[in-house]
Structure formats: C-alpha cells, structure tokens
Amino acid sequence: MLDQAIDHITNGVWKPGELLTPSRELAQQLGVSRSTVQIVYEELLSRGYTVTSRRGGTRINDWNLFAGKQKDGTALPVPPQLPELPRFVDRSQQWFRSKDNRNSVIDFSPYQPYLDVQFQKMWRKSYLNVSSELDLSTWSYGDAYGFEPLCKQIQRYLSLERGIHVQTNQILLTSGAQQSIDLIAQALLTKGDTVSVEDPGYPVAWMTMKYREMKIAPIPVDEYGLVVERVPSEAKLIFVTPAHQCAVGVMLSIPRRQQLLLKAAQQRAWIIEDDYDSEFRYRGDPVPTLYSQLPQNYLYLMSVFLS
Structure with missing residues (x-):
C-alpha cells in the first residue's frame, strides 16, 4: 500500500496540494483497518511526500522534484555519470578469470591460487587458531598505519630478501x-x-x-x-x-x-x-x-x- 501511494505521488496521479482521503473513509474503501492507513499516511509524512495542518488535513507536498522538475518548471540538471566504469570492470574481470571454459584440465588464468587439500588444511588450521584469540580490539578500528606486527614482518622480508630497507611507517597495506x-x-x-x-x-x-x-x-x-x-x-x-x-x-x-x-x-x-x-x-x-x-x-x- 505504501509503495502504491508513493508511485501515485511520483508519477503525478496524486497532484501537489491535493488533499488525501481521510483515513477512516479510505480504510472503508479498501477494506482494511484504519490503523493500516494511518501507518501509511505517517510514513508518507515522515518521508516528506505529504504535509499536514490541524485545519487543512494532509496534502501532497507542493514540491515537484518527484516529477523531475523544479518549482519553476525547468528540468533538473542531469547528474554526473562515472566514465566507462562498467566497461573497465568487465575487462578486468575478463583478464582475471574468463567466464567461459571454467572447467579445464590446466587452468592458465592469472592470479588463481592452487587450492589443494594440504592448502585447505593449513588455511582451516590458521583460521581456527586466530579466531580462538579474538577479543574486543579485533572488532574495533585499527591503527591508521596498518597492523604493526604484519608491517614488521613485511619490513623484515623486504630487508632480507629484496634488499629494501624501509621503516614500517613507509609500508602501506x-x-x-x-x-x-x-x-x-x-x-x-x-x-x-x-x-x-x-x-x-x-x-x-x-x-x-x-x-x-x-x-x-x-x-x-x-x-x-x-x-x-x-x-x-x-x-x-x-x-x-x-x-x-x-x-x-x-x-x-x-x-x-x-x-x-x-x-x-x-x-x-x-x-x-x-x-x-x-x-x-x-x-x-x-x-x-x-x-x-x-x-x-x-x-x-x-x-x-x-x-
């Protein structure tokens, strides 16, 4: 019922300034309880679709942005659109993993881990170990510089294996x-x-x-x-x-x-x-x-x- 009322307002079936049918009368017409109609009217009011006064009853709000126009009748400006984003997403998806021929003998798709039984066992064990140590701090916001223990391990790896000597605050995760x-x-x-x-x-x-x-x-x-x-x-x-x-x-x-x-x-x-x-x-x-x-x-x- 609420969706139908909003549809009537946005499509101009109910005109701006038009007085809504009293809740008791509308309930009788629709064969529903008056409380149901009152709930819908209250929701329309809270969303700004209607305005009310003690003597004037409830009317459709005289604000016709719903019809795609401003009060002076001119059309609303066209909102900006993201340039070519869907095409970029589709092309990246195609690169990472094609949607076709997923079942292949040898999968040459890039950046796909080899999920053998041993890997799954190690992952499950690691997850259980970490989840058993969760506390309140785990669910709160972390350090803006990143997880310090992880940054230190990355710093150590970079220094020993790649000859890169940096401070942990130079590492961005x-x-x-x-x-x-x-x-x-x-x-x-x-x-x-x-x-x-x-x-x-x-x-x-x-x-x-x-x-x-x-x-x-x-x-x-x-x-x-x-x-x-x-x-x-x-x-x-x-x-x-x-x-x-x-x-x-x-x-x-x-x-x-x-x-x-x-x-x-x-x-x-x-x-x-x-x-x-x-x-x-x-x-x-x-x-x-x-x-x-x-x-x-x-x-x-x-x-x-x-x-």
Whole structure:
C-alpha cells in the first residue's frame, strides 16, 4: 500500500496540494483497518511526500522534484555519470578469470591460487587458531598505519630478501595492486598527465590510470623487457614489472634497468615497480629490485598472501 501511494505521488496521479482521503473513509474503501492507513499516511509524512495542518488535513507536498522538475518548471540538471566504469570492470574481470571454459584440465588464468587439500588444511588450521584469540580490539578500528606486527614482518622480508630497507611507517597495506595504483594516481598525478605502461602489460594498471583521466602511453616489450627509449619525455610516471614481466615473463635486463633509472632521474618521473612475481624463478635467487638500486622517486608494490 505504501509503495502504491508513493508511485501515485511520483508519477503525478496524486497532484501537489491535493488533499488525501481521510483515513477512516479510505480504510472503508479498501477494506482494511484504519490503523493500516494511518501507518501509511505517517510514513508518507515522515518521508516528506505529504504535509499536514490541524485545519487543512494532509496534502501532497507542493514540491515537484518527484516529477523531475523544479518549482519553476525547468528540468533538473542531469547528474554526473562515472566514465566507462562498467566497461573497465568487465575487462578486468575478463583478464582475471574468463567466464567461459571454467572447467579445464590446466587452468592458465592469472592470479588463481592452487587450492589443494594440504592448502585447505593449513588455511582451516590458521583460521581456527586466530579466531580462538579474538577479543574486543579485533572488532574495533585499527591503527591508521596498518597492523604493526604484519608491517614488521613485511619490513623484515623486504630487508632480507629484496634488499629494501624501509621503516614500517613507509609500508602501506592495501587490498591489492589496483587500489595501490589508484591511490598513487590520486596522490602524485593530475588529470591529463602522461603515464607509460608496458605493452603487453598488466591491463588493470592502465585501466585504473585511464579511469583517472591520465594519458596512457603504451611502451613495447621485447626479449630484454621494456623498451626504455620509447618512453616519452613528458611521462610523469612509468609502470613496470622488471622481475617477471606481466604477461610475457621476461626479465628487464641490466642495461635496460640502468637506462630506466637514468631516464626517470632526468625527467623527474615516478616509477612504479610491481614486484608481484619475483620469487618464482627456476634457477638462482630473485633479481635485485630497482628500488634497492635507487629508491628516489620509486614506489614499490609487492603482493602478500596471508594464511
């Protein structure tokens, strides 16, 4: 009944200023109790659809925004729309995991964990251990700098394994690379800045930048990694996956690394080093990070899988 009344008001069936039928009379017409009609009338009043006075009864509010017009009869301004967001979401979903052919012998979809029996046992055991120690502080707001014990473990790993020496307050925990890239774009770039990305490369990186209305400059990748000489001089940021190029898999060669470091310094450009897959190597230790060689103007991304 309430929905029907609101529909009549918003579609102009009940005109602004029109007096509502008295609750007792309407209840008799509809064959319902008077209290039901009174509840509906009270809800219409509380939502602002109607106004009431002691002598004038209850009337439809003379405020015709419901009809899509202002009081002077002019149309309301069209609200802004998010640019191309559904298309970006669909393309990222397609990249992470196609909706077709889910049942395959070998699944080559990127970033999908191998959920064998042993993994599930370890995950279940870890969850039970953590849940048994929950207290009130677990459900309250945490430290703005992140969970300190976790930050310390990440700090230790970065120092020992990747040659990156930072303080815990330099570590920012996000829900993933996409959120990190979006925060970087908001903090360091302005609309229309040029951003260089690998081509082929991580599509979510350039889609996030494009959504923030940056100019995307795709840079080709060969057997030695990013072709640094193709990076435009006006680039304000360069996104690169030097340890294990996404999605070709090559490693950025030492000469190219030195060339990239020099170019970034010369044109005062930021570099995002996505070290997402550096530990997966068939032989030898992981290659040194760009950040460990020259930390100025560098932002380092690393994926952490918690269990």
